[in-house]
Amino acid sequence: MNKITKCLYTLLFFAAPLVIASCESSSPTQASKDTPPAQEETPAWATAADMSQEALLTHFWSPNAGYFLKANNGDSTFNYWWQAHALDAFCDAYRRTNDAKYLALMSDLLDGVKRQNGGTFSNNYYDDMEWMALACLRTYDLTKDEKYKTTAETLWEDIKTGWSDYLGGGISWKKDQRDYKNTPANAPASILASRLYQLNQNEEDLAWAKKIYDWQKQNLVDPATGLVWDGMNRQGNNQIDKDWLFTYCQGVYIGAGLALYQITNEQAYLDDAVQTADYVLNDRHFTTAEGVLKEHGGGDGGLFKGILVRYLTELALEEGVSEARRNAYIAFLQKNGEQLWEKGTSKPAILFSSDWSTLPKSPIESSTQLSGVMLTEALARLDSLGLL
Secondary structure, three states, rough: HHHHHHHHHHHHHHHHHHHHHHHHOOOOOOOOOOHHEEEEEEEEHHHHHHHHHHHHHHEEEEOOOOOOEOOOOOOOOOOOOHHHHHHHHHHHHHHOOOOOOOHHHHHHOOOHHHHHOOOOOOOOEHHHHHHEEEEEHHHHHHHHHHHHHHHHHHHHHHHHHHHHHHHHHOOOEOOOEEEEEHHHHHHHHHHHHHHHHHOOOOOHHHHHHHHHHHHHHHHHOOOOOOEOOOOOOOOOOOOEEEOOOOOHHHHHHHHHHHHHHHHHHOOOHHHHHHHHHHHHHHOOOOOOOOOOOOOOOOOOHHHHHHHHHHHHHHHHOOOOOOOOEEEEEEEEHHHHHHHHHHEEOOOOEEOOOOOOOOOOOOEEEEHHHHHHHHHHHHHHHHHHHOOE
């Protein structure tokens, strides 16, 4: 029994905080054959995901206010779009566990966001509203509670007002800066329109998904490599921010192409997603020589890797992807998960670093913690499907 398996065996068998601390350098890989029969049905990554979700609640959740604090040092700053990804994370947990506690948390979070946002879900930032709408659609899909669907559809009507013919089309980043258009405001909007079409079969939504995607591809994607740039005209000079390269942008473009492929079965959309994914895995701006995603710092940047992880996982699960690429994507995700767990996680607290190759430094922000939660949930999902 190797060191990793031995530590995991001990963790699962005794399930005590003291033992968790003793496994600080271990990776939650598949349990060994020596695991007691009662524990064999619990995949190791599911255990890691449970621990990650519990740490998120323990260190960041404000049950009285109904939202996640900015950091584990008590900083109560409200970050609207971070809450959307927290709602997504609850969806991951509920889909995996079917535990009713996540239903209550979803509802509490939605109510808390509305209160903290001035009694409305409308926001100055179009991308923020898109993330909330996407999370609400996922929640509706799992719960069939109409309040989530209504929230998503109301936000969609607001989001569409961000489109203009300036710069040839596209949705503005925010309402008080309408001449700046970027990937964060457009690629998630295309995903949202696609998912609304899948839900309601409204042809206008599909037309929006294609229109937004076409603008994104024509203006903010390098056709030679699939590299996705961040935005254009940020400084009022109509220039593209080609030096702003973020995993966030790559992830949402992958998601937009994949969503349209799943609706239309047009190979070009899947080819776009694959081209961008392949570029990320092989470009040293995004990954280390060991194949681990580089950090984007704290604050909003703490979420960027988690967003890529979410949509790369979806791409890996797409039947139209070749077996070789599927295996490469899954191996990449597994490598990142093992690195995070072995080197980037403070135990027994289960707090994640923004740099997945080193231990975190205080304070930890909930954006960074959410990226780690998304990664462990993605691996738990892949493990449950027998793909690890």
